[in-house]
Amino acid sequence: MIEIKDVSKLYPGKQKTITAVKDVNLTINDGEIYGIVGYSGAGKSTLVRMFNGLETPTSGVVTINGTVMSELKGKPLREARQKMGMIFQYFNLLWSRTVLENVTFPLELIGMDKAERIAKATKLIDTVGLQGRENAYPSELSGGQQQRVAIARALANDPQLLLSDEATSGLDPKTTDEVLELLLKINRELKITIIVITHEMHVIRKICDRMAVMDEGAVVEEGNVFDIFRHPKMEITRQFVSEEETPQLNDTTVVINELLAQVPTGKIVKLTFHGDQAKLPIISEMLRQFPNVDLNIVDGSIHQTQEGSIGTLYLQLLGDDDEIAGATDYLHKMRVGTEVIRGE
Template sequence: MAVDAVDLDIERGQIYGIIGYSGAGKSTLIRLLNGLEQPDSGSVVVGDLDLAKASSRQLRQARLKIGMIFQHFNLLWSRTVAQNIAFALEIAGADKAQIAARVAELIQLVGLEGREDAYPAQLSGGQKQRVGIARALANRPDVLLCDEATSALDPETTDAILDLLLDINRSFGLTIVLITHEMHVVRRICDSVAVMEEGRIVETGKVLDVFTHPRQKVTQRFVRQVSEADVSQSAFDPDLAEIGQGALVKLVYVGPQARQPALADAIRQFDLPINILHGRLTRTRDAAIGELYVHVPASGEPLAGVLAYLAERDIASEILRQG
């Protein structure tokens, strides 16, 4: 069974991430959310309509209010940018004047001015996805579903598309559901996240909470991968750090904790020359997360005492290596 006993509540106006590795059931779940698949049991309620019980006519009408963007864009290659966007409006039965006005509005919204008459083969990956976003927004949907929408893009283009989605969410209060296997995407713009494994939701919560305190092993893998990617972009490699005696420890500060002199207090309290080796700052939509890599010249009970002292001040720690 691709999706089993999923219980998910997405609030209106949220950017909600659903993350999992290949085969986790993400794509099946998104097909349930737009009525392309029907559940064997249970309900799929979008707005006030249960898609599992809707008639064919109700489903057709509902899909006009559920926009969809795809990993590989799914554009009509024989149509120009403007004609691709217009296609969704033509299906909805809009008249020519309405179509022309809405297409012009959307081209400006997604930043494709001057490319109206270009064909998909003449566009970059980021521009193709902007067309896909404009087409998905054509009928003023209440929900936008994004199925691995940035997976085919380079990192810089990915960030630009995520910024566009964030602007759309803020400007129109549009509910966005992001299906992805990239924790970077979730961390950057999502309010909340659900982690899928083998067809089930194994962990949910605010992105900040899940990122700083992952409970399930699969979630810990996602968080570790994005943290390792961040570290690899810096000059610091914790595996190569010279620490001598003592321990290499990663400390995690969230939001206002970073303004507290907790580490300086610990140095005075335990009379230990704790050395800061590296620091970095990342951001979720809700708050900044600071990480410090420090050398604590202690082991056993003294080391445990330092970490307990920091934990009392809500600073999480992880011993990476001991000398």
Template sequence: MILLKNVLKKYKTASGSLTAVQDANLTIGKGEIFGIIGYSGAGKSTMIRLLNGLEKPTSGTVQVSGYDISTIKGKELRQARQKISMIFQHFNLLWSRTVEENIAFPLEIAGVGKEARQKRVSELVEMVGLKGREKAYPSQLSGGQKQRVGIARALANNPEVLLCDEATSALDPETTDAILDLLLDINEKLGITVVLITHEMHVIRKICHRVAVMEAGQIVEQGNVLEVFQSPKADITKKFVSQVTESAEHKESISQMLDDPNSQLIQLTFVGKKAEQPVISHLIRTFDVDVNIVHGNISATKSGPYGTLIVRIAGNEENINKAIQYLDGEDVKSEVIQHAN
């Protein structure tokens, strides 16, 4: 469905050449929800512009829905864009048009007749949960409702790919979850491929199948979301994962325990069914150790539950080591948190 091969994008600036994307390689399958995460300046926005043909790569190949976006232009590019739609952070609605008129706009451009337009608009209004708000103007809508209009408009021409550029960044957490649920529902019902650009790991965790992490124009890590959560490799990925697995409260609790010489602080990572099994209870019954839970968190991902647990295990060194070996044997990833220097 989407293929990026050895993609390089450079811009000429007054001070010289700027590399926005470097040696990018991605394969995104049909019907997949794929997340691209990175902080400002990572190259995410350039990446999404490469996917819809607003930018051409300096070198490399960009293929989307059977089109070589990196080379086509004119009429062929316009045809390709009929299959590639987009929703934006700040909605980009036409303020002088009602909800239904905004949704109908791309159909008008495509030359769809009035009766067919009305039928399609009614279907989309129902799909995105805006029944009864058809005659409202954008100024009369909440942020979440505006984004629902943007999503409906993006779906008007039955695209195969939906690009989401920081689509929830302007929304509060509750509304963000509702919009993500809507995107997930659309993906499952229509089989549409969704590419999400974001700087929020919560967005990735909630609905994405796979993720690519970008830093300084490069893809530094990519893979199944659950696997990336379980074993983040790049420092930037670890920072993103900590957004949804750590809190200021548990960091404070940890700092108060680091100087205890008779115990070890250990972070445990559970994935899949292991997150639902009584591993800690068995450890306490089997080994002569005391276990104090400092912090725990279980998150749902598209691939299954992911849980982290910070525990303080107290006892003699031999028993603590046996307990850790037991955890390793149960496929529970354990990491000893070093004492502060």
């Protein structure tokens, strides 16, 4: 278990002191995937570097399985680091080494015997799906493949904890999903705790169990990923969630405006479904109860999170005012989030 207690990090400067991390308290359980989301400069990279002692807190303590990281120095610190893996946005592979040599690197550091480390590295290269590329150099691989090598390298010392610092930020959407699948598989099969730092809500939704939102060095919201997606409390969290819910928000606005121009008598509502509601035939039931309402689907999406699905639907409702009011009341009654985007 990882405990962060009252952790702050200040960088004294000539003009003024910069607070990179401000009074952060977090508990991360063994075996979970914990996401920390925030815009760049929010302090999440500084925070994650305190887990393996690359940064030390100005005040507060980071405790990993009972060991206070900031008290470690020299050999004990290096040994603690050998039990953690870390992956980065730009992969940070050694270009002068082949894939195999990159993966054996951490094993060389602990003085493992050559035959043993080659056997182990070869197995890890299989795990990340790069068999056959052992003798390639990083420059001959795609970004996604390089990150796989970095993941294999991070796993070489059988870590209990894997730190991922914007590991998918440099990758295209398809490759991002492949790397996320791999991280999920590693978490499930090897029972490794993973801490994911990202500015993309997509990454959190896809693999994280719990999450924290950071803004200007402080954790402003924390909890279950599903709950936060459903009821974001802070404005910044709402921004992150809405980015992810409607990835083509601008397109949707365009579509709504076009529709309004074509059919000036429309009411546009945004419906949000979570979990079980997304599985119920609520809309068809609504139409059965209010048969004079005409309905036009403007846009919609359903996302899978680790705990269930979240759906968003943009509808144009046409017809008698009373009927429409009844229909939206029905939706409210069914606990569907209903938001009127444009009235009459």
